[in-house]
Amino acid sequence: MRGPENKIFAHVDWTFLALYFILVILGISTIYSAVYDPDHPSLFDLDTEHGKQIMWLGISLFLGTIIFFLESNFIRKYAYWIYGTTMLLLVAVLFTSPIHGARSWFGFGSLGIQPSEFAKIGVALALAKFIDQNNAVKEGKSANKNQGLATLWGVIPFIAKNRETALIIGIPCALVLLQPDAGTFIVFTSFLLVLYREGYAGNILLFLVVALIIATITLLVADTNFMLLFTKIKLSGKAGILIVLGVLTSIFLLVIRNFVLKRNRKGAYRALIGSVLVAVALVYTVEGAYTNILRSHQKERIDLLLGKIDDPDGKGYNINRAKAAIGSGGFLGKGYQAATLANSSQKHVPMQSTDFIFCTWSEERGFVGSFVFIVLYTFMLLKMIVIGERQRSVFTRVYAYCVASIFFYHFMINIGMAIGLAPVIGIPLPFFSYGGSSMMSFSVLFFILLKLDSERKVVLQ
């Protein structure tokens, strides 16, 4: 009785698909409101961003349909090929002429294609295939034994042992830095979450948190001075951090000497010394990167986030307008098409249809809207984990986590930036922001996952 079509759609997760459509449609309606122009009132007018976005949605759905009629083995089989193609595109884009100081776009008339968006698909597939074939991430030898920051000692052996994994992620990282595109680079670090899930040393997350704290403190005091207590010696902020680290080290030394069993002491000392060295290296790296590598506008964004500079009408213009738009939405919002800031006729919030689309949504829908949106998004992210965890195929599971991690990073940085919890990094909000490349790449990521998941029962006959 069952025809082939039935079989294809038999195990599709309709809830997941519904989430896709809800988000995409809300996104288009928000773009429509944000850029509404009385001269082009039609929803489908291709001169408008909402019209183009609908076109991109159509293309995305077309791609999604193709994916559904592909053999899922095809996706698995050609994962490396897809990866390789996207990497070639990333190389090729470096030879275009720069737009706004970065070589990120292939332009076709008024349309542009951003290969780094598609590279995410390639990396996700390649990573899934590689881990599937090798069945696990190989552990660094000392990883489980060491504590805290000393975990980082494991990084080098890890990379040595998982050279291929490191390359799969490292190549696109290096290529987008050459564009340069810091935002996409940060998104590529999301794959660390996948590695974590697949067995890489668990303390990586703890390490990241501690590293973030140290980095923040370092940046806060980077160019400050203070007087050493009871003296007239003037010290730099960096020296202060080092002194604090020294004091902490001494305390831990005493703790270890008095409270740790003798036979464990040697390991503990090693871990402590390792941690201290890593911490000191981190302080120097962060400070060096801040002063030497970051460009001035990036420094400004970090300083703004940390509150070191306050310039609401100058350097902090974007973020100040974005926050004012969101904050003025109130509990219920100003109503659809009633935004007075995040609206293209007002132009107070820059890039309000792309990176700052959340401002329009939030100003018009208020806290209720913000809450609904975040719940929807969180639900989708958790759904991705559930999908990943119900797979018998390692490939699909890894791929699901890749998709989840990418979406999560975009969500975290995009919303965090709009409400002033993250520095201004120009990356889109998946399914919501205007943009053809992102619309298509996120849709393809999504539809591959939907396709793979629909075959979860047949994959390992």
Added chain:
Amino acid sequence: MKPNDDRKYVIALIFVLIPLIFVVKLFYMQVVDDKWKDRAAQISENRILTYPSRGIVYDRNNVKIISNEIYYDIHVIPKMAIGIDSVALVNLLGITMADYTAKMNIARAFSMRKPSEIVRQIPPNEFSLIAPELYKYPGFFEVARTLRVYPKKIAAHALGYMNEANLDDIKKDGYYQPGDYIGRTGIEKMYEKQLRGKRGVKYYLQDAMGVSTGKYEDGKYDTLAIQGKNITLTIDAELQAYGEKLMQNKLGSIVAIEPSTGEILAMISAPTYDPNLLVGRHLGNNYGKLQEDTLLPLQNRSMNSAYMPGSIFKTVMALIALQEGVVTENASFPCNKELAGCHDHPMAQNISDGVKFSCNPYFIQLTRRIIQQRKDRSIFKDAAIGIDLWAKYVRSFGIGVDLKIDYPTNVHGNVPDAAYYNEHLKFRWAFSTVQSIAIGQGEVLITPLQMANLAAAIANRGYFVAPHFIKKIEGEKIPEIYTKKQKTMVDAAYFEPVIDGMWRVVHEPGGTAQRARVDSLHVCGKTGTVENFKKISGRVYQLTDHSNFMAFAPRNNPQIAISVFIENAGFGGTWAAPIASLLIEKYINGEVLDTAKENYILNANLIPDASDIIRK
């Protein structure tokens, strides 16, 4: 279970934790904290104020004495000002190139897209020449605004002037904003609240460049400007103008009151100035010039100067003595020149004679009876009791007290009492010590307004209404105090002998003010000649006496009470009396037939020079 399966929970936890932080932060930003709503309003809304036109001021015969005139400011939007022939423009606008460049730089620094002022308050006649040329200069346009105009050019002191509200004004009254005009003196200050009206506000949405993009919430919060209330004053513009004409080349003041109502018919302080000088862009300049003038044209002598009253004060002494019963109307006192200097005259046989002859010794002896009533055995204590009683009487005529006129002043003259003398005299005193108060010299100080009010109180036979300028306020009642009769402590019955004396001053041979006679009118008056000392570089000089006259007319059913005070002009009868009579004639008869008297006054220049100082 596989080794790393529990890690899915850690990831799920992160996926929940971050959104949770976002929700908390969003709740704080959107619901709890109002800071961003204020910020958003500041960014996206533009308040445009609409200014009401200020209330018009009319005189008692509905003649406009203050109105508004449209003036034009030239503004520029720098972004639109392209290809400007700045030399031609500077010539057209009548400003200097340096001024133009400086203003343009300020405008550009302020905003390229918002208008800034380039020239201020161009009068309509000048603007009519500029308007047809202005189209050649894109980005430049006119903004109309109203300024005060005083079509009759009279009553500068009474009407007052306006200037820009300063920081103090803004602090005191939240209504004002920098750049607003506020009534600074006179009627403009007194009735500021009624005249100013209420500003309207329109809220517009503006885009990131500050350009309006539409009305905010369809104008739900907009308010209309409410026009200022028109007011009518008690002043008679014609009488005022005539008085100002007569007072040319004289220093001094005239106050004319309608006795039955307390309405001020004219208030002249000379020298005066054209109130239109203190309007608009030339205000600062003109004010400076007026302020430097040694004749003090900005001083309102009719209210803000207090003088010794001189002989007009004798009328009050007579009234008090009659009321106290210390004399009868037939009281006679010898002209004892040892008490005080006097001129030669027949002996005063009664009160009326005393007033007519203005006999100094007569009134000193009469006043002694008021003050030394032998209520105490000690002559000093008796004098103290007496003078306090006397002071109460004098004050009941509105002398030395705040008359509550609707004009900002804090000069109220002085009536000495026991406490005053105890404080100011270093020795024990009795009546003989202070007797000069009986003839209006010494410590008594009175303003010309109070003199006119005294004339009104006598004309009314024992009461007055607080003098005032306000006759009508659109949609509002005038304060009750301006309709209430205030009784003096002297009963109506005692006024006739004094009024008779005042009639004889004008009408009988030997009266001191025969120049005040007006054919066909019964004028009652009393002259005063006020001695006048001035300290010049450490030495006291006696200057030419002030000439003083108060009067009312007609004798029965009086319509006008008047005081004329001419500084350094000599005898009261010589100058002040004829001026008063001309005004009385003008007011009651509507025209002056006595052109000889008129010319005599118009041709007189009584402004003192160095020869007016008498070496003492």
